[in-house]
Amino acid sequence: MKSFKIPEATIMRLSVYSRYLNRLLKQGLTTISSSEIAQNTGATSAQVRKDLAYFGEFGTRGVGYDVGSLYDSIAGILGLNKDWDVVIVGAGKLGLALSMYEGFRERGFRNRAIFDVDPIKVGKKVQGVKILHSDTIIEVCSELKPDIGIIAVPGEEAQKIADQLIAAGVRSILNFAPRVVSVPYDVQIRNVDLSVHLEILTYNMAMGDKG
Amino acid sequence: MKSFKIPEATIMRLSVYSRYLNRLLKQGLTTISSSEIAQNTGATSAQVRKDLAYFGEFGTRGVGYDVGSLYDSIAGILGLNKDWDVVIVGAGKLGLALSMYEGFRERGFRNRAIFDVDPIKVGKKVQGVKILHSDTIIEVCSELKPDIGIIAVPGEEAQKIADQLIAAGVRSILNFAPRVVSVPYDVQIRNVDLSVHLEILTYNMAMGDKG
DNA sequence: CCTTGTGAAGCTGTTCACAGCC
DNA sequence: GGCTGTGAACAGCTTCACAAGG
Numbered sequence: 001m002k003s004f005k006i007p008e009a010t011i012m013r014l015s016v017y018s019r020y021l022n023r024l025l026k027q028g029l030t031t032i033s034s035s036e037i038a039q040n041t042g043a044t045s046a047q048v049r050k051d052l053a054y055f056g057e058f059g060t061r062g063v064g065y066d067v068g069s070l071y072d073s074i075a076g077i078l079g080l081n082k083d084w085d086v087v088i089v090g091a092g093k094l095g096l097a098l099s100m101y102e103g104f105r106e107r108g109f110r111n112r113a114i115f116d117v118d119p120i121k122v123g124k125k126v127q128g129v130k131i132l133h134s135d136t137i138i139e140v141c142s143e144l145k146p147d148i149g150i151i152a153v154p155g156e157e158a159q160k161i162a163d164q165l166i167a168a169g170v171r172s173i174l175n176f177a178p179r180v181v182s183v184p185y186d187v188q189i190r191n192v193d194l195s196v197h198l199e200i201l202t203y204n205m206a207m208g209d210k211g
Numbered sequence: 212m213k214s215f216k217i218p219e220a221t222i223m224r225l226s227v228y229s230r231y232l233n234r235l236l237k238q239g240l241t242t243i244s245s246s247e248i249a250q251n252t253g254a255t256s257a258q259v260r261k262d263l264a265y266f267g268e269f270g271t272r273g274v275g276y277d278v279g280s281l282y283d284s285i286a287g288i289l290g291l292n293k294d295w296d297v298v299i300v301g302a303g304k305l306g307l308a309l310s311m312y313e314g315f316r317e318r319g320f321r322n323r324a325i326f327d328v329d330p331i332k333v334g335k336k337v338q339g340v341k342i343l344h345s346d347t348i349i350e351v352c353s354e355l356k357p358d359i360g361i362i363a364v365p366g367e368e369a370q371k372i373a374d375q376l377i378a379a380g381v382r383s384i385l386n387f388a389p390r391v392v393s394v395p396y397d398v399q400i401r402n403v404d405l406s407v408h409l410e411i412l413t414y415n416m417a418m419g420d421k422g
Numbered sequence: 423c424c425t426t427g428t429g430a431a432g433c434t435g436t437t438c439a440c441a442g443c444c
Numbered sequence: 445g446g447c448t449g450t451g452a453a454c455a456g457c458t459t460c461a462c463a464a465g466g
Contacts, residue, residue, distance in 0.1 A: 008411065012411065015407045041391050045425090049427060053427060059425075061425055093304070104406065188415055192408050196227065198315065199226040201385060202383075204399055244447065261449085274447070
């Protein structure tokens with residue numbers, strides 16, 4: 001572990017590598033090369049090796065990497081060797097989709113509560129998790145102490161919800177609302193705007209028409 | 212328009228700026244400065260100006276930018292001055308969430324078809340759009356000629372679906388399945404892995420514990 | 423002989439600081 | 445005076461190419 005300032009792009013790729021390795025593991029494969037990892041994750045082999053080099057030496061020269069131990073190492077780096085408690089705010093289509101997303105559960109994210117303002121939704125259960133009223137966010141989260149809060153409400157509400165999560169002690173927030181939310185220095189936020197990706201596609205298509 | 216190689220990060224930010232400007236427009240605001248745009252979109256003022264400078268001069272020195280015309284300019288750059296036809300493959304929670312996502316419709320993305328393999332879902336309608344069987348992707352898309360295909364199926368199916376969309380002539384694909392899909396050089400794909408963002412959060416939390 | 427690990431080089435994007443202009 | 449537009453300096457990430465080592 002050499003550590004210090006590791007590029008965020010590296011962390012994103014490690015996350016992707018780990019999913020690929022997990023797949024290989026299920027297939028019973030034992031050894032893999034950096035170039036094969038690269039090929040299957042949209043990276044280059046040098047990139048794979050550099051990314052791993054930030055954290056240590058995991059391979060054997062002339063041979064490659066042991067799938068199982070590399071997977072464990074990366075999962076450890078990403079903090080996936082423990083479970084994380086998550087709450088989701090917003091039981092609209094997106095909030096529900098996220099709360100049922102297999103990809104999350106599989107990787108140790110446990111959905112501990114869902115919040116919504118709609119009285120028709122409040123009280124219902126989603127996969128064993130009760131939907132609570134958003135007015136209770138501070139109260140419930142102060143008690144639950146979730147590691148991560150996911151925001152899936154309309155843009156107008158996003159900042160208010162973030163403030164409430166923070167007031168309740170949540171220190172990591174993933175915001176899916178199409179608005180940039182700001183937080184104090186000691187809280188980390190990731191704004192994930194789904195439209196952005198569509199608009200990169202349309203930008204490129206519009207450019208293609210011109211030149 | 213100076214054009215040529217524009218950073219993807221710039222396009223992502225333009226997309227965010229445009230949403231902010233749209234909001235200001237609805238509020239009736241007429242003038243805005245680069246630093247105010249920056250503040251509300253998580254960028255810096257120099258970055259805002261540089262991003263815009265790739266495409267021309269849109270502001271007035273000493274004054275700022277006209278909200279309406281800047282919005283129009285950016286929308287034009289992003290290709291949002293026309294509507295785009297979209298098909299969604301996968302009518303699971305995520306596919307349905309995407310098909311109903313207001314943020315998409317608002318910005319001119321028209322959902323023309325939804326596909327799924329589940330016979331119970333096939334034939335039902337989602338906001339006026341019929342769910343069709345995935346076996347008909349090539350046939351239907353060859354006819355519809357959608358601009359964009361969105362993949363929201365389990366990882367195992369993603370590559371197969373992408374291949375079918377491409378066979379039907381789709382040239383832009385947004386993949387939400389947690390697997391990297393590869394495409395020929397003349398097709399653009401964006402792999403949007405929702406777990407990645409959660410895992411950047413956990414990485415930072417795990418690091419924080421150590422140092 | 424093969425594949426990893428890594429300094430060095432190259433490239434791309436960001437920040438700075440100020441000239442240009444209203 | 446104030447804010448944009450921009451060349452130049454800087455920082456950060458990626459690629460290269462090869463030494464290291466099984």
